[in-house]
Amino acid sequence: MDSLDILEENVEKILKGEGLEVKEFDSARDQLQPVRLRKDVCYIVAAVIFNSKEEVLMVQEAKTECYGRWYLPAGRMEGGESILEALHREVKEEAGIDCQPITILLVQEQGPQWVRFIFLAEVTGGSLKTTAEADGESLQAQWWDRESPLPLRGRDILSLITAGLKYLQNPWFQALKPVDIPCQVICQRPLLTFVTSRSDSSEEDRLWLLLSNSKGEDASLHPHLPVEVSNKRCTVTWAVRRLVKESMSSSYSRLNVTMCGILGLQHNGRVLGKTDGICFNTLVFLEFSEEGPEIGGPPLLDGDCYRWHEVTNQPLRAKMLQRIKGGSVLPVHSL
Numbered sequence: 009m010d011s012l013d014i015l016e017e018n019v020e021k022i023l024k025g026e027g028l029e030v031k032e033f034d035s036a037r038d039q040l041q042p043v044r045l046r047k048d049v050c051y052i053v054a055a056v057i058f059n060s061k062e063e064v065l066m067v068q069e070a071k072t073e074c075y076g077r078w079y080l081p082a083g084r085m086e087g088g089e090s091i092l093e094a095l096h097r098e099v100k101e102e103a104g105i106d107c108q109p110i111t112i113l114l115v116q117e118q119g120p121q122w123v124r125f126i127f128l129a130e131v132t133g134g135s136l137k138t139t140a141e142a143d144g145e146s147l148q149a150q151w152w153d154r155e156s157p158l159p160l161r162g163r164d165i166l167s168l169i170t171a172g173l174k175y176l177q178n179p180w181f182q183a184l185k186p187v188d189i190p191c192q193v194i195c196q197r198p199l200l201t202f203v204t205s206r207s208d209s210s211e212e213d214r215l216w217l218l219l220s221n222s223k224g225e226d227a228s229l230h231p232h233l234p235v236e237v238s239n240k241r242c243t244v245t246w247a248v249r250r251l252v253k254e255s256m257s258s259s260y261s262r263l264n265v266t267m268c269g270i271l272g273l274q275h276n277g278r279v280l281g282k283t284d285g286i287c288f289n290t291l292v293f294l295e296f297s298e299e300g301p302e303i304g305g306p307p308l309l310d311g312d313c314y315r316w317h318e319v320t321n322q323p324l325r326a327k328m329l330q331r332i333k334g335g336s337v338l339p340v341h342s343l
């Protein structure tokens with residue numbers, strides 16, 4: 009199998025939400041310090057869970073700063089646990105309910121220091137925590153009909169509940185759960201795409217993918233997708249803008265960079281301080297905001313660190329175009 013076949017096989021895997029080991033980074037070595045949970049990264053999980061009457065599971069907070077107010081079951085991940093283990097633990101501790109994930113519904117992030125995974129989940133067992141079982145985690149849990157008045161800890165959850173109902177009625181992207189692959193840093197592997205529409209609508213659009221020419225330690229690294237590290241305060245969206253600015257600086261001012269969303273999320277978390285990172289596989293779309301010297305092709309690249317690969321594999325190209333144009337990707341909100 010030649011190197012471009014391997015590349016396209018890897019792109020297929022990413023489109024399915026599968027993970028790929030991160031072998032090489034396109035970031036300076038000094039940005040590759042392992043991150044440490046609760047020291048320089050904070051991950052939070054939150055659960056949107058409905059019952060058969062479309063009431064949503066809410067917990068009454070026991071914390072001083074929000075005592076007695078209601079919120080979704082949510083909390084900070086602890087060292088050594090996976091994202092799904094944190095989800096199960098938080099929902100059990102705060103609501104008394106056993107659950108299983110349906111999908112990650114949304115990722116909200118402010119760079120490494122705050123990443124929140126909102127899950128749509130379903131009940132598998134347990135029973136609602138009662139006031140007799142109140143503790144430091146929560147006072148009680150109840151099903152909320154979403155209409156009766158309820159003093160909320162934060163109104164941010166209302167849009168999350170709406171997103172959960174919308175997904176249940178119409179799953180607009182394929183269900184996504186974290187893939188258990190360790191990573192030391194918070195990084196992103198973008199499918200960074202450029203599309204040229206054909207003048208003759210009977211022909212399919214042309215699609216290009218940005219590849220990195222960086223060589224790995226084992227120099228035999230096949231042409232591969234770039235991997236950008238998100239260091240301090242650098243959001244996922246900003247990291248990909250930085251990549252575009254560095255690789256296409258002469259065209260950057262004429263480019264619109266659209267973060268379509270997350271195709272996959274790789275995290276393991278087993279070894280505190282060594283596997284606290286996350287690799288986000290993302291889908292990004294570039295387009296010109298104004299005409300320029302390029303005729304029907306992608307932006308000119310500066311230097312030789314990157315190159316454009318035209319995707320001529322028709323089924324793969326069709327899949328990628330559908331994801332780009334259909335918006336059927338897990339949303340990421342860089343706050």
Ligand SMILES: C[C@@](O)(CCOP(=O)(O)OP(=O)(O)O)CC(=O)O
Pocket residue numbers: 052082083084085124
């Ligand atoms: C992430 C929140 O929306 C609420 C979840 O965090 P908690 O304050 O409930 O943390 P635990 O004590 O671990 O349960 C707060 C925020 O970061 O905006």
Ligand SMILES: [Mg+2]
Pocket residue numbers: 081082083084102
């Ligand atoms: Mg909490």
